[in-house]
Amino acid sequence: MRTHGAVCNQPVRKGPSGNQFPLSNSSALPVGLRVIDIQEQRVIHAPTTCRYVVLSYVWGSTNFLQLTKEMEHQLQIPGILRKIPVPKTISNSIEATGMIGARYLWVDSLCILQDDQEEKVAQIQKMDKIYANSLLTIVAAGGMHADAGLWNTNSNGVRVGQIREEVHGLNFISAGPDLMKTLEKSVWIQRAWTYQEYVLSRRLLVFGEYQAYYSCESAGFAEDYVHRVSSNGTQELQAAADDEFSTSVSVAHQFPTFWPSMIRQYTNRSLSFDSDGLNALSGVLQNFSQGINDGFLCGLPVSTLFEVGLLWVPSRTLRKRGPTSVGSQFPSWSWVGWVGEVSFEVGNEDSDAILDARVITEWSVSYEHGILRSTDLHFPSAAGQLSSSASSTIWKAANSSLQGIQTGYLYFTTKSAMFTIEESYWNQFVTPDDFDCKHNGLYRILHEGTWIGSVHLEHSTARNLSVGPGHTHEFIVLARSGGRVEPLRIPERPQTEESNWILLFDEGLLEQYQEDVYDVMLVIVEQDVAYRRGIGQIHRDSWDNAGWQLTKIQLG
Amino acid sequence: MEQLQHQNPLNAGASAFHSCDICGELIEQLIWPSIDWVDEERGFESTEAINFGWLDSIIENEQCSLCRLVARIFEQTRVKDTDHLGRIYCFFSKTSIRPSTTRKRRNWSIGLDFYYPTVDKKMVPTIWQPSFRLLASDSSAIGIDEEVFELGQALSPGYADAAFLRACFDMCAHAWSCL
Numbered sequence: 001m002r003t004h005g006a007v008c009n010q011p012v013r014k015g016p017s018g019n020q021f022p023l024s025n026s027s028a029l030p031v032g033l034r035v036i037d038i039q040e041q042r043v044i045h046a047p048t049t050c051r052y053v054v055l056s057y058v059w060g061s062t063n064f065l066q067l068t069k070e071m072e073h074q075l076q077i078p079g080i081l082r083k084i085p086v087p088k089t090i091s092n093s094i095e096a097t098g099m100i101g102a103r104y105l106w107v108d109s110l111c112i113l114q115d116d117q118e119e120k121v122a123q124i125q126k127m128d129k130i131y132a133n134s135l136l137t138i139v140a141a142g143g144m145h146a147d148a149g150l151w152n153t154n155s156n157g158v159r160v161g162q163i164r165e166e167v168h169g170l171n172f173i174s175a176g177p178d179l180m181k182t183l184e185k186s187v188w189i190q191r192a193w194t195y196q197e198y199v200l201s202r203r204l205l206v207f208g209e210y211q212a213y214y215s216c217e218s219a220g221f222a223e224d225y226v227h228r229v230s231s232n233g234t235q236e237l238q239a240a241a242d243d244e245f246s247t248s249v250s251v252a253h254q255f256p257t258f259w260p261s262m263i264r265q266y267t268n269r270s271l272s273f274d275s276d277g278l279n280a281l282s283g284v285l286q287n288f289s290q291g292i293n294d295g296f297l298c299g300l301p302v303s304t305l306f307e308v309g310l311l312w313v314p315s316r317t318l319r320k321r322g323p324t325s326v327g328s329q330f331p332s333w334s335w336v337g338w339v340g341e342v343s344f345e346v347g348n349e350d351s352d353a354i355l356d357a358r359v360i361t362e363w364s365v366s367y368e369h370g371i372l373r374s375t376d377l378h379f380p381s382a383a384g385q386l387s388s389s390a391s392s393t394i395w396k397a398a399n400s401s402l403q404g405i406q407t408g409y410l411y412f413t414t415k416s417a418m419f420t421i422e423e424s425y426w427n428q429f430v431t432p433d434d435f436d437c438k439h440n441g442l443y444r445i446l447h448e449g450t451w452i453g454s455v456h457l458e459h460s461t462a463r464n465l466s467v468g469p470g471h472t473h474e475f476i477v478l479a480r481s482g483g484r485v486e487p488l489r490i491p492e493r494p495q496t497e498e499s500n501w502i503l504l505f506d507e508g509l510l511e512q513y514q515e516d517v518y519d520v521m522l523v524i525v526e527q528d529v530a531y532r533r534g535i536g537q538i539h540r541d542s543w544d545n546a547g548w549q550l551t552k553i554q555l556g
Numbered sequence: 557m558e559q560l561q562h563q564n565p566l567n568a569g570a571s572a573f574h575s576c577d578i579c580g581e582l583i584e585q586l587i588w589p590s591i592d593w594v595d596e597e598r599g600f601e602s603t604e605a606i607n608f609g610w611l612d613s614i615i616e617n618e619q620c621s622l623c624r625l626v627a628r629i630f631e632q633t634r635v636k637d638t639d640h641l642g643r644i645y646c647f648f649s650k651t652s653i654r655p656s657t658t659r660k661r662r663n664w665s666i667g668l669d670f671y672y673p674t675v676d677k678k679m680v681p682t683i684w685q686p687s688f689r690l691l692a693s694d695s696s697a698i699g700i701d702e703e704v705f706e707l708g709q710a711l712s713p714g715y716a717d718a719a720f721l722r723a724c725f726d727m728c729a730h731a732w733s734c735l
Contacts, residue, residue, distance in 0.1 A: 008728040092715075099718040100725040135729060151715035162711045163632065163688075165625035168583050170698075171691040173708040174629045175665065177684035185683070203728065205721065212716050214724035221724045223717055226692035226707040235692055237723060 008216045011202055014257045015291030023202060024132035025290065032122065033130065034067070034111040035104040038094045041081040043067060043110055052104035053205075054134040055093045056197035058187055059109070059272070060145020065090075066109045069116060089140045092150035096138055096205065106130060109146070117325065125403060128200055128283035136203035136216075139194075141186040150207040161210045162224060176224050179215055182208035192269040192276070196284040199255050199262075259288050259301060260344035263312070268341040274322030277336045278406050286403075295377065295402040297365060298334040302377055302402065306412075307357040307479040308344065309334075311519055311535050313456045315341040317439040328368065328407040332531040333521075333555050336406070357479040357519075360412045367408035372401060409529070410555040417548035418472040419538075420446045421455060421522075423462070442504070443467060445475070445538055447546045451506040455522050455536030465524070465533065476530070476553055479519040480540065505539045516540045529556040579622040582606060582648075587698060589661050592650060601655060606648035611670065614646060625688060630670060633682040644680055645673045649687075656700040664690035665706035 012020040033046040046052065064087040067075060074080060081094070090107055097105045113119045123130070131137060142152050153159050163174035176182075183189050183206065189198075198204070206213040211223040219238040228236040256262045266281050278285075278299055285296040294301045300309030310333055318340035321330045330337040364373040422444040443462060445453040455475075457465075465473060504517070517537040523530035530553050589603040608614065611630060617623035626646060649667030656662050667687045670680040689708030690698075698704065711717070 096716060096721065099716065099721045101722060136725065153715060157715070158713050159711055159715065161632070163625060163628045164691075164710065165621040165628075167622045167625065168580055170583070171694050172625055172688045173691060173710060174625070174632060175685075175687040175689050175708065181684045203725075205725075207716065211711055212721065214721070216728045218728070221720075223711055223720050224709050225689070226709050227705065229692050229695045229704045229707060231701050231703060233696065237720070238727070 007218045008203060011217045013255065013287065013291060015293075016258045019291065021290040023200065023287070024129060026129065027133060028129075029133065030123070030126035030129045032119070033106070033126075035106050036081065036094065036110060037103065038097050038105055039103055040078045041094075042078050043072075043075040043081075046104065050104045051102065051135050052106050053093075053097045053100070053102050053136055053138060054106045054131055054197070054201075055090065055108075055138045055140065056188070056194050056201075057089050057093075057140035057146060058144055058148075058191055058194070060143075060147075062145050062147055064109070064146045066114045067112065068114055072113065075110065087146040088149035089143055089146050092207075093138050093140070096150060096207075100136075100205070102135055106134065121404070124279045125282055125286075127196060128286045131197055131200035131283065132202060132287070134202060136205050137197060137201035139183075139188060139198070139204055139206040141182055141188045141206050142209040144187045151212075152209045159211075173224065176210040176222065177208070179206060179208075179213040179220060179222065182206065182210065182213065190269055192266060192271040193280045195266050195269055196281060199284050200287060257291070259292060260308075260312075262288065263299065263335060264315070264341060264343045267335055268315075271339075274339065275325040277321050277330060277339075282403075297402055297405060298331055298408065299336045300334055302374075304354050305363070306360045307354045307519075310478055310521065310532075312342045312344050313535050314338070314440055314458055315343050317458055317460060318342070324406050326368075329556075330407055331409070331556060332533075333410060337532075357481060359477055359479050359518075360414055363410060363412035365405070365408040365410055367405045372405075376401070411553070412555075413550060413552050415477040415518075415543070415548045416474055416551040416553070417543065417546050418474055419452070419546070420469060420472055421457075421462075421465070421467050422446055422451075423467055442536075443534075445505075445536060447542060450542065452509070452542035452546070453517070453520070453536055453538030454504040455520070455534045457522070457534040461533050465522075474523050474525060474530070475520045475536070475538065476523055476551070477518045477543070477548075478521055481517050481519055481537065504537050505542070509539050509542065518543050523553075523555070529554050531556055579620050582608065582622065586648070586666065587660055589653065589655070591655075595652070599654060600652040603651050603653055603661075605650045605669070608646040608648060608668075611644040611646050626668060629668060629686045629688060630680075633684055633686040634670075635681040635683055642672055642674075644670050646670055654705075656702050658700060660698060660700050662700070662702060663705045664695070664708075 011023045013023055014020055029046055029048065029050065034043055035046045035050060035052050036042070037044045065071075065085065074084075081091075086094075087109075090110065093107065094105055097103075112123045138150070140148065140150050143149060151159065152161075161174075161176065165172055177185075186208070188194050203216040204214070206215065213223070214221040221237045225237070226235050227238055230236070256265065262284060266284075271277065271280060281299065285299065289295050292301065294303045296302065297305065297309075302309075312335050318338040320332075321337055321339050323329055332338075335342045362374050364371055439460075440456060440458050441462075442454045443457050444451050445455055465471070516539070518540055520536050520538050520543075521532055522534040522536065524533055525531075532555070585606050592602045592604045594601045608626065611627070614623045615627040615630075630644075630646075647669040649669050651663060651665070651667060653661055653663040665687055666689070667685060670682070670686065672678045672680065689706060690704075692707035692709055695704040695707055712720075
């Protein structure tokens with residue numbers, strides 16, 4: 001068998017510009033880390049040099065053993081985990097950890113004090129380090145709750161599923177699903193928390209309904225698969241990523257390199273508690289920050305907040321997210337303020353183009369513990385690599401100040417104007433099979449009877465806004481598009497490969513430069529606070545001739 | 557070989573037949589595959605699909621182990637509660653292989669294609685790609701002195717195979733010395 005060596009021990013992730021950054025930028029264990037010592041069968045504070053395995057699983061709705069202040073002392077007693085009922089998935093994971101020769105296992109429910117909010121918050125913010133520094137992640141992909149167990153056996157303890165027949169002296173077996181198929185149909189992959197556990201893992205040991213799989217940076221393995229048998233009978237289990245006949249390659253190749261893809265994938269998953277909207281992604285955001293040389297504010301990139309970040313649109317019907325754990329409302333301007341899948345239709349992340357698009361140069365955010373100003377956040381560039389230790393220091397300081405901000409009001413000054421909007425015209429272009437026309441659509445923006453732009457709205461939102469003649473709605477400018485920046489464009493038929501696009505304003509305006517538009521937000525204002533309702537684009541000259549005014553915006 | 561060419565279901569309708577008498581010869585076809593085309597640049601050859609016949613006939617041949625294997629795989633992978641569009645036809649899929657110097661198959665993952673023989677040959681939906689593999693321990697029985705690929709391993713009867721887990725982990729993590 002070949003040794004993968006440093007590739008798997010020090011994995012890297014790819015950034016959007018092809019740059020690479022380490023999965024973990026520090027091998028130091030997170031402060032306060034607890035682990036299960038599987039030899040002593042108890043929960044301990046992690047030794048300094050401990051190498052541990054982590055478990056990623058679905059909690060489900062069942063009550064099970066958890067670390068609480070009351071239980072803390074008891075769970076530290078040697079041998080205790082043999083004496084009290086431990087959920088089957090966790091006890092199986094303790095066995096699996098022993099099988100690979102490791103001694104320590106980290107399981108969130110037993111290694112974080114569940115009734116200590118301060119510790120929970122602190123540990124959640126270290127989730128990237130906890131996963132990235134682990135030896136491997138055990139994934140319980142076959143179960144729907146913590147007591148389901150890792151391996152799927154019948155009542156006699158025998159695994160079921162594999163079919164075997166002898167045909168003319170040759171033995172054949174049925175092949176199980178490959179790893180990606182196993183993950184795709186699991187409950188595990190539908191859960192939001194498991195997203196970062198998946199993306200941040202160094203190696204995966206996946207237990208599916210059918211069999212176990214192992215996936216690292218450079219290869220994939222399945223229990224029922226032998227990749228090669230040499231002429232002397234030596235077996236090779238792995239299917240390497242670059243092998244022509246690989247059927248089970250590393251899932252690391254599935255990880256997104258572009259943060260909008262990450263947000264789309266994450267928002268398609270579900271959470272038990274609305275308040276975890278950002279918590280369950282905080283580790284990935286920390287990690288991605290390195291790749292794009294940027295920080296995230298409420299889940300949106302700071303250096304391109306107005307030019308890209310705020311321009312998300314819903315893919316499905318959204319609902320307002322419930323409050324944070326301390327009762328604050330998540331902001332309407334971020335995807336985290338809503339529950340449901342969103343996507344970003346602006347496709348150009350080039351840093352120079354972003355500067356061309358910039359309209360709002362100064363802004364601030366007020367949050368629970370103070371105010372941050374854009375001038376305080378000196379990120380070196382939108383997409384470049386860190387070029388010096390000095391810029392790295394600046395970035396780390398700025399990024400650090402963003403950690404933990406989950407809510408806040410954005411303050412900025414921009415152009416605003418009132419326009420009428422007309423009911424959706426998207427439906428006349430799409431067939432009922434198209435994925436989201438039932439819930440969302442493009443609505444025409446009108447000024448003095450001329451169609452000057454379009455706004456992407458959920459139909460339910462449009463109904464509440466009283467769309468139609470006699471009603472005007474406030475739009476604010478976020479950025480400008482044109483030149484090298486792709487304008488916001490909604491594909492006519494999203495499921496096809498052809499790039500057919502819908503015209504976003506009257507064809508007569510095309511005589512002027514067609515991509516010369518403003519990216520705008522439709523807002524409603526309640527008690528001087530503006531709230532996001534939709535994103536669109538308006539022909540720039542038409543806007544400039546429409547009687548706009550400069551307005552101080554407080555966006556909540 | 558001619559007798560192995562089952563009638564095209566699009567033309568033959570319900571009169572197409574399947575007989576397990578031919579399964580021995582189908583195995584021969586698997587071992588010595590007919591080549592459809594050659595990718596000289598990559599060094600691959602693409603096998604022709606092998607006509608296996610009507611699924612209901614295959615299911616009825618319970619005494620034939622190859623028929624039984626295919627029928628059980630279909631049952632395992634088919635999407636339950638799907639509407640049937642009538643009878644189902646089965647082929648061993650085309651595959652890319654690198655044959656041995658004696659023209660024997662060296663890639664032993666055999667896909668199965670199930671479809672409704674409608675005009676557009678609608679595929680029967682499956683939970684995962686139905687396929688079967690030769691057991692790795694039987695690879696020497698093919699009688700070639702070369703590398704053989706894409707083989708199967710019997711799952712250990714109890715829970716996870718500790719040897720498998722340890723082998724995978726040791727392969728890429730043995731540089732870590734503080735376990």
